[in-house]
Amino acid sequence: MHELSLAQNILDIVREYLPNQQKTLEEVHVQIGSLMAVVPDSLIFCYETLVHNTPYAASKMVVHILPVKAICNLCNTVTEVKNDIFICPECGAKDLKTLQGNELIVSHLEVR
């Protein structure tokens, strides 16, 4: 699975923001769109494995899952997409643009 690759990229970002140990990282918050097929427990496990024996070893990862939202290209209705059915509930069109659900973002770090 690619959770390990994602966790490595997250750790690289953490290193970039906290290169020295003046501040201790407590929590790294990530936002994952639910279309991205990322398993939160697996991502957390990979992160914890990677930070072992690093200055960030005591930090926790907090995963925020974002629901899928889309806008109808015909009638502009914004809808929360459930069960991956991209059909406009208003006009029945299948031409929907994804507004939210593809995110893979490190949103913020909590430090001490």
Place this chain on the structure above:
Amino acid sequence: MPVITVERQILKKNDEVAAENRRIFQENNIFTINLLSSPGSGKTSLLEKTLQQIAEQFKVAVVEGDVQTDNDARRIDKVGIPVVQIVTRGGCHLEAKLVQDALSNFDLTHLDFLVIENVGNLVCPAGYDLGEAKKVVMLSTTEGDDKPLKYPAMFRVANIMIINKTDLLPYVDFSMETVRQNALQINGNLKIFELSCKTGTGLDSWISWVRKHLA
């Protein structure tokens, strides 16, 4: 607790390299597809059966991605198409940098059509942009008509869906109508091809679609 705002794309590095790749493809006028499917759907067979015809008129090359072995590259080499094998050694998807490194093996100024055959996997490759113009997802009739429902991320990001092994329809529980319905409710803009690499049925319309993008 003090907060440091980051707001960074986790795959930013990959996206940046993919953007570089896309610029290289556009500058050299190369139409590039990212070919995706489960293992065994027939990606390499599709290339074996159609690239020779396309190569009569255009310069074609293939980047093969596999977890292990260069079996697929040897199959493509056998039909006379320039090919580079990327062995990921466990990696479940190709990343933009791997593709960029492979590009040095080709004469890009004279290339018209590049196929990146991704690692057989319907999950992870969906999240990794390689710089391609189109994502082509393939599934075969032996895999079941619920594949789009099981792997919505992949079918949502794809531009084209190819249904292979239509010659086996009489022997498998696979409804063409159901698979279309399942795929189109996830992605109403999918263009769909039905074909059989074994018998050759339907290959012509796929070849025409590729040619249309090369002209």
